[in-house]
Amino acid sequence: MKSFHDECAVFGIWGDNEAGRMAYLGLFAQQHRGQESSGIVTLNEKEHLHHKGLGLVGEVFDEASLERLKGHAAIGHNRYSTTGSNLIANAQPLSAMLFSGPVAIAHNGNIVNAKAIREELISQGSIFQGTNDTEVVLHLLSRNPTRDFIQNLKDSAQKIEGAYSFTILTGDKLIAMRDPYGFRPLVLGRRKLENGSVSVVIASETCALDLIGAKFEREIEPGEIFWVTHEGEYSIKIEKKVEKTAHCVFEHVYFSRPDSFVFGKSVYEARKAMGRELAKESAVDADLVIPVPDSGVPAALGYSAESGLPFELGIIRNHYIGRTFIQPSQSIRSFGVKIKLNPQSHILRGKRVVVVDDSLVRGTTSQKIIRLIRSAGAKEVHFRLASPPTTGSCYYGVDTPKREQLIASHKSVEEIREFIGADSLAFLSPDGLMSAVGSKERGFCAACFTGRYPTDLYGLDKE
Amino acid sequence: MKSFHDECAVFGIWGDNEAGRMAYLGLFAQQHRGQESSGIVTLNEKEHLHHKGLGLVGEVFDEASLERLKGHAAIGHNRYSTTGSNLIANAQPLSAMLFSGPVAIAHNGNIVNAKAIREELISQGSIFQGTNDTEVVLHLLSRNPTRDFIQNLKDSAQKIEGAYSFTILTGDKLIAMRDPYGFRPLVLGRRKLENGSVSVVIASETCALDLIGAKFEREIEPGEIFWVTHEGEYSIKIEKKVEKTAHCVFEHVYFSRPDSFVFGKSVYEARKAMGRELAKESAVDADLVIPVPDSGVPAALGYSAESGLPFELGIIRNHYIGRTFIQPSQSIRSFGVKIKLNPQSHILRGKRVVVVDDSLVRGTTSQKIIRLIRSAGAKEVHFRLASPPTTGSCYYGVDTPKREQLIASHKSVEEIREFIGADSLAFLSPDGLMSAVGSKERGFCAACFTGRYPTDLYGLDKE
Amino acid sequence: MKSFHDECAVFGIWGDNEAGRMAYLGLFAQQHRGQESSGIVTLNEKEHLHHKGLGLVGEVFDEASLERLKGHAAIGHNRYSTTGSNLIANAQPLSAMLFSGPVAIAHNGNIVNAKAIREELISQGSIFQGTNDTEVVLHLLSRNPTRDFIQNLKDSAQKIEGAYSFTILTGDKLIAMRDPYGFRPLVLGRRKLENGSVSVVIASETCALDLIGAKFEREIEPGEIFWVTHEGEYSIKIEKKVEKTAHCVFEHVYFSRPDSFVFGKSVYEARKAMGRELAKESAVDADLVIPVPDSGVPAALGYSAESGLPFELGIIRNHYIGRTFIQPSQSIRSFGVKIKLNPQSHILRGKRVVVVDDSLVRGTTSQKIIRLIRSAGAKEVHFRLASPPTTGSCYYGVDTPKREQLIASHKSVEEIREFIGADSLAFLSPDGLMSAVGSKERGFCAACFTGRYPTDLYGLDKE
Amino acid sequence: MKSFHDECAVFGIWGDNEAGRMAYLGLFAQQHRGQESSGIVTLNEKEHLHHKGLGLVGEVFDEASLERLKGHAAIGHNRYSTTGSNLIANAQPLSAMLFSGPVAIAHNGNIVNAKAIREELISQGSIFQGTNDTEVVLHLLSRNPTRDFIQNLKDSAQKIEGAYSFTILTGDKLIAMRDPYGFRPLVLGRRKLENGSVSVVIASETCALDLIGAKFEREIEPGEIFWVTHEGEYSIKIEKKVEKTAHCVFEHVYFSRPDSFVFGKSVYEARKAMGRELAKESAVDADLVIPVPDSGVPAALGYSAESGLPFELGIIRNHYIGRTFIQPSQSIRSFGVKIKLNPQSHILRGKRVVVVDDSLVRGTTSQKIIRLIRSAGAKEVHFRLASPPTTGSCYYGVDTPKREQLIASHKSVEEIREFIGADSLAFLSPDGLMSAVGSKERGFCAACFTGRYPTDLYGLDKE
Secondary structure, eight states: OOOOOOOEEEEEEEEEHHHHHHHHHHHHEEEEESSSSSEEEEETTTTEEEEEEESHHHHOOHHHHHHHHHHHHHEEEEEEEOOOSSSHHHSSSSEEETTEEEEEEEEEEEETTTTHHHHHHHTTTTTOOSSTTTTEEEEEEEEOOOOOHHHHHHHHHHHOOOEEEEEEOOOOOOOEETTTTSSSSSEEEEOOOTTTTTTEEESSSSSHHHHHTTTEEOOOOTEEEEEEEOOOOOEEEEOOOOSSOOEEEEEIIIIIISEEEEEEEEHHHHHHHHHHHHHSSSSSOEEEEEEEEETTHHHHHHHHHHOOBBOOOEEEEOTTTTOOOOOOOOOOOHHHHHHTTTHHHHTTTTTTEEEEEEEOOOOOOOHHHHHHHHTTTEEEEEEEEEEEOSSSSSSSSSSOGGGGGGGGGSOOHHHHHHTTOOOOEEOOOOOHHHHHHTTTSSSSHHHHHHHSSSSSSSGGGGG | OOOOOBBOEEEEEOOOTTTHHHHHHHHTTTTTGSSSEEEEEEEEETTTEEEEEOOOOHOOOOOOHHOOOOEEEEEEEEEEEOOSSSSHOOSSSSSEEEETTEEEEEEEEEEHHHHHHHHHHHHHTTTOSOOOTTTHHHHHHHHOOOOHHHHHHHHHHHOEEEEEEEEEEEOEEEEEEETTTOOOOEEEEEEOOOSSOEEEESSSSSHHHHHTTTTEEOOOOOTEEEEEEEEOOOEOOOOOOOSSOOHHIIIIIIITTTTSEEEEHHHHHHHHHHHHHHHHHHHOOSEEEEEEETTHHHHHHHHHHHOOOOOOOEEEHHHOOOOOOOSSSSOOHHHHTTTTEEHHHHHHTTTTTEEEEEESSSHHHHHHHHHHHHTTTSSSSEEEESSSSSSOOOSSBBBOOOOGOOOGGSSSSHHHHHHOOOSSEEOOOOOHHHHHHTTSOOOOOHHHHHHHOOOOOOGGGGG | OOOOOBBEEEEEEESSSTTTHHHHHHHTTGGGGGGGGGEEEEEEEEEEEEEEEEEEHHHHHHHHHHHHHSEEEEEEEEEOOOOOOOHHHHSEEEEEEEEEEEEEEEEEETTTTHHHHHHHHHHHOOOOOOSSSEEEEEEEEHOOOOOOOOHHHHHHHHOOOOOOOEEEEEESSSEEEETTTTOOOOOOEEOOOOTEEEEEEESSHHHEEEEEEOEEEEEEEEEEEEEEOSSSSSEEESSOOOSOOOOOIIIIIIITTTTTTTTTHHHHHHHHHHHHHHHSSSSOOOHHHHHHTTHHHHHHHHHHHHHOBBBBBOOEEETTTOSSSOOSSSOOTTTHHHTTTTOHHHTTTTTTEHHHHEEOOOSSHHHHHHHHHHHHTSEEEEEEEEEOOOOOOOOSSOOOOGGGGOGTTSSSSHHHHHHOSEEEEEOOOOHHHHHHHTTTTEEEOOHHHOOOOOOOOOTTTGG | OOOOOOOOOEEEEEEETTHHHHHHHHHHHHHOOOOSSSEEEEEETEEEEEEEEOOOOHOOOHHHHHOOOOOEEEEEEEEEEEOSSHHHHHOSSSSEEETTTTEEEEEEEEEEEHHHHHHHHHTOOOSSSSSSSSSHHHHHHOOOOOOOOOHHHHHHHHHHHHEEEEEEOOOOOOEEETTOOOSOOOOOEEEEEESSSSEEESSSSSHHHHOOOOOOOOOTTTTTTEEEEEOOOOEEEOOOOOSOEEEEIIIIISEEEEETTEEEEEEEHHHHHHHHHHHHSSSOOOSSSEEEETTTTTHHHHHHHHHHHOOOOOOEEEETOOOOOOOOOOOOOHHHHHHTTEOOHHHHHTTTEEEESOSSSHHHHHHHHHHHHTTTOOOOEEEEEOOOOOOOOOOBBHHHOOOGGGGGGGGGGGHHHHHHTTTEEEEEOHHHHHHHHTTSSSEEEOOOHHHOSSSOTTGGGGG
């Protein structure tokens, strides 16, 4: 029940004669990371074939388009849902014919200094088709006179700042590249084919490896450029040092699929641990624990296990919701939320209920859910969030609302409690969150909770 | 993860100027009962307006079609998914112009002696458009010279045998009618409108009442004909006595939404009770309990509560699956199941796992799921079903496979265990099931588990 | 540029393993007779296969649907464009399963006593799906206890009155049947197949025979029932005598394709003859003759040949017009007509122009065309119609406007001239028309011009 | 019945608050010049709004898209039909954001040195999205550091060679620009609005002016840059001199609509004059003259007028043909041609027929048409072409087949006559053609007939 969205999924594969179909499956498994558009580029001999379109993976591709996407290597991309006028021009992978040959690029993240680079490039005569930051990278690559593509990438990395997990396809190689902070996840796996050979697979999340039967090997390291050709595999580091990594903690809180391993840790376990920490920090005398489905389920299980309160599916979610829904003109109480969520009176009536959700952004949905639970007869509603109050926007690839729309940016916890109508309200502390995701071994970015951004923001926060 | 489907949802509403839109919502909430086609007929003054089509509710109706469906009363229908050549002719509600005026009918169930009646009607000159049993009822109504429509329904009820929960719309009334056995659910609710008046709502399941904010009042009784007109509300009984009711126990086991009340009992609670009974009957020394999502979740919660074994989401379900999916030509291990279900190794590895599902039909899916769980590292897999072995087909409106395809019709429990590859296998006993659904107050049909059919089958079992 | 439409095209074929595809071609060639819906039923062994839909032939059928339409015999139908709520139920061929087996029927014409028969059938318990008169025939057939289908047809012919050219397919025969008046055309041809055998082809117009390479043999006679089975060909007469035939003269004036032979005469030649007669009757001193394209072209050629005035394409027609066109909100002079027709100033400027069209119904289009011609600089506009003033509606299968909307029903020729803004106006005389179509050998219905209807109208003229 | 296609229509309008809808109409009137894709860009205040898509004008635009295309100025483009992988990227108008602001460009013609410029631009870091020559112009404009857009256009004109009729829209002006040879037509008109103001209209053909009620004023001169802003209208000349103009004679022979004025002359009159010249040059003893419809009609009228032989529509064309047509697997004699054309035996039987078409390219269609005419019973077939033998490809914007596929490039007239099966064959002489189009006042390009190309071809003829 969140109102923001991740900036996409990437995928790459090398060494499989059904590379296009594998990319389709890899994108399918990562559909939750982007529903606006989907695209695949394959490498067939030395030629690029591509297909992209608006909609879900299953809508964009059909048997005919996959049949056309021949080749032994591919990259793919899902884009998140937004509104805008030139959507198809923003769909990825983006392609260009450079002096060094064809190149296609798929990007998860956000380049914070894209605007300045873009303006400079336009003044030098570059023509931009869309409005996304990734096109800047393509132009930087095209403007570099070097014919050594890897060197070209290294040069570009000196100019761009921010979050990027790339899969890139040229006329002879598949490349995976990740910014030095490691904001977004990017993993490497291998898949044994029937003929005995082994393909290299790159994906945003491990759930994509699982679906196609690939084995997770390791993360692409922050600051690493990894590539594979017919000759072999190579890895170098970008010449740009950062103090420590800044993995996006929101991947664990909300974005990633619970069955993925992200930043070396099971998302499901991280969420359960958040629930446990939350129970330790904010115990309350109650009769049962219920999740806001589906995002709050693991944390609620953790809360239940730690607190000893029984876990119940007090709200049932309807999964048949499509993307358009026609509303009646007369008002139906709590209609907007009830389309998806139905509370169970026989469970809730007369009970003191702990309700667990992953995070709280605007507060309006939480308000509606609490009303729903009360109308089903709950005696007390204790709202518990498995993350701290969201006080800042993200500039590294998460489409959060503007700061003003974040309720915690201008209201105290008590004011929020009053607004959403809970009997009690508690958020997980930043320390509790860090402990749940295992921050000792890893450096995390929690700027949306703390306001401490790991990079310069190039004025993005003032727009 | 079941391979059979219910025969539809019905809906009816009287006394709401947005009756068409309310029917749309009521069908939407009951989408799980039928995805092949959907249709609505409204009563506008004395005229019927109708719209139906193939696909999900959200695909069949748009703003324009709902705008056209004016009127103060409506009935609607969702049909289950099947293959066939003349699908649109079978889509419901079915309509006709009788001597007494327009009539439209929506049917959940199956009329077991439809074939014989149909043949007789054709020999008398009736023309059938589709191949479904409901058309028979329309022809029986049209052939009766009486102009008293309720009498006409009573007369027809003497001729038809089997399962029927009808919503019927004429030129001046909304009718709900249920067979004397009460095979399929049918409920009556009321909804307060903004202007203070109250509309009458009929639905297969209470979840449809919940969505539109209607209050559940009572079930339409087995053998009851209930109707509402501008003058008032009426109720009579069909002149056909049966020894005891035969509510479909499978509604509780699998079909109905967990947030519905069916046959007077919460489906979610019934399923949890099945899990508890199962734990009592078939305890096993294990480390954790996991459900086959989503259908096995409530029973697994019950099993966990009763057994004290921890509950975990050991398998994560991907809800983005559409209706078509393109497979790669190369084999990917367990691909068919993995598209929907991803096991979590970090939870399962080295563990003795109790896996709970609602029922077992062909056994092939269970086999795949168990392979998946083993490949994720589980040490032992103890499969538990929250219902008895399915040994017989249903002729009362559930599209079960033929008897030969039901694995339990020709294999012992031990043989099934071997086939699906479990370390142990146990089914809930018929007594345990009856105890879970509260059969003392209610008579249930469990013919698919016991072979005891409450009615003559008119040769359907020999086809 | 006419605003009325014919009631359909029919087609039938026996003895071709690509019967379905031949029907597709036959309907395609007859697209001008009906654009609302199209349908084909084939006979595969003893089973009927069918496909119909709304739209043009090329929209309704695709490779997949034609592939499914297997069989050695087929009938097909195009329906004219209209508005209505239940279009698909009215699409033909109509099908039913009778006691004698499957039957499908395609109809061109209109049964004038359909309403009375329909009401009687409903009172006897028949259920009607659509609102068209053809369904009445199906019910008459279904109600007859005889198992001799041809006898059944003969019996039905005693009850129905009006215009009908049928192609009918049963489980073992293809039938062509035409009313005793012969209102609508119906022709028989034969086509030599590659394997040496010969198929029997039935069509409304000979242009359908031409496209598939069939040879015209003869008309189906008025009052004839012709059928073909695996055993042979048969022909009988309906037991209903009429004084003389009543071929629809409007087929020659406007409906039929100019390259068809209708009622034994070339439509193109008939139209040229009308133009010649018109020039004899209504000569005028002018500089050139131009047609209203495309319907006025042959008559204008005839007028030019007879009068000696030069023929010019003074108005060019744009054939790219689709069925929807979005208009600007600001007014553009004569926009509605200019979308299709562009006058050529360099031809018309300063000239005295004879403009020839086929007929005049409401007068509004003629008014716009004359304005267009004047705005292009013509000095004088002499409007000539190749048929008499239309004063009555048609009840035999032509969708003419109601009587009140026919300008000639309430205005004199001089008043019409004034209304449309011509310098002179002349219509072809009824005698001239009859002479052009060769009425001596044939009896024609010209009721729309003369008001003399050949049959009782059963109150249709009072509705 | 031609197998080549023009390279597009352009349109522009300034000073109309319904500029987008006017562009829609202007493109609609010019649909014959391009059916692959269509697009419109409007100028709303200082912002560009755009919509383009694959298909006919009526398919690409709907009420919603036109509603969005607000603004007081617009340009539009229709693209011809071809095959290719990246069609949407080639659809025009092409847009870019330059340093000087937004620019959109619509192009009719072909730039012969595009390939060399393109390669140089890529080596300098430009990224190309599509494969068409127009994108080169956009990049030339973007690379020029000047902020004076008109100067930028003048500079670019020094670099590009070939055929171009442009409409261009910037943030504050509408520009029309035509190459010094004047290969492709481009006209200027004005339209009086209801509110008394006057809009400026640019189009490829005058038929676009006619539809929206604009008055033709003059041609945009070869080598002229004309523009209009809120301040006024301006015109300058490109600094590039050519000896004489090279208007494409094929516009008169085939491409343009007969109701257009092109290069100062009525296309219809030019075609009639060709027919007259043809009759003078190649008289033959015959019974009648028939056109190949629709392209041969005006020339056949001219031939008939000059020769005194009667004109007949001996072949009727079916205008209902869509873009896909499913063929039967069995062979039907002359099927491919009969789908569109039906010969009339009653006119042709036993006759000596002069058949007039506009031009002959591969000869295969002519061969089929002649077979068709003979099968309809013609005694003699004298084939007459209203243009000389086509011996060379066009590189100035006409999609002619490659030289090898032009039958006249390797066969003599006598050999062609034998191939197509005519009793006699004659082409209009180059002199006759020039006399018909009035070449004395105007310089024409007839390179496809003469091999004399007015510009360097930059190796295009060797590809």
